[in-house]
Amino acid sequence: MKADDITQGHVLPIFTDKPLSVTDFVRYQGASGDMNPIHHDTLFAQAAGFPAPFAVGMLQAGVLGTYLTDFFGAAHIRRLKVQWSEQAWPGDVLEYSGVVTEIRREASETLADVTCSVTRQNGGVHLTGWATFVLERAA
């Protein structure tokens, strides 16, 4: 994304993901190495006091990374921070959104700070994110 095209307050296009599935969790867990059974083993989740396996928070953090790097470019990321609130569950339809909160100069680079959220279909916030990307120099 070029510096000329982005100003403070720029709203990223919303991404609505397909309904979450346990298959998504298993694929992410296999890729990341975090095999905590609470995200795929119903008996284990119930024994721990949950009605069912729930989403791996790091999967949604990763999809947020995908959402942001599709927009700004993979090599341009400098920081991504996430904080989880409500749990997400299989069947949830999550909506990814972001807004540019600041454009700033650091050394010779132009940086964009973005605040993002991932919300559930009931409006509950699953996670809040903060990211920083380098913007390409205007041509």
Add this chain to the structure above:
Amino acid sequence: MDQSAEGREGTPFEMTIEAGKVREFARATKSTNPEYRQDDSVIPPTFLAAAAFWQTETSSPSRGIPINLERMLHGGQEFIFHGEPPRVGDHLTGHMRIGKIWEKQGRRGGMMQFHEIITEFKNAEGTLVAESRTTAIETSQAPEKAGA
């Protein structure tokens, strides 16, 4: 985990960024971006979570400290890149340590204990290129709504 554990370190571990692992991780995080399918791809933003595959028995700074997994939550996570993210072919050395440890009263009465796990990644030249900061929460009761 009590506060005396602050600053504890694990032993450094070696990690090589591999093209197939980058593709696999990109796909698992629902990316179809061709930038992650090159011979010299940069890593996806949260890829360093997969550093778990390169860690050994002594890499963790919390080894030997009893932790109740059913009461553990991942409260927050941050990845910082000092310049462009690492690329396929890069050889990194990771080094984990325990950061701050603190307690907070939960909304429904139980105590929540927080601790940070910080991993620094240096490249073959010894330059700090990336950091991962994990905030873990240990709850005193079932973590129904406290986090993910």
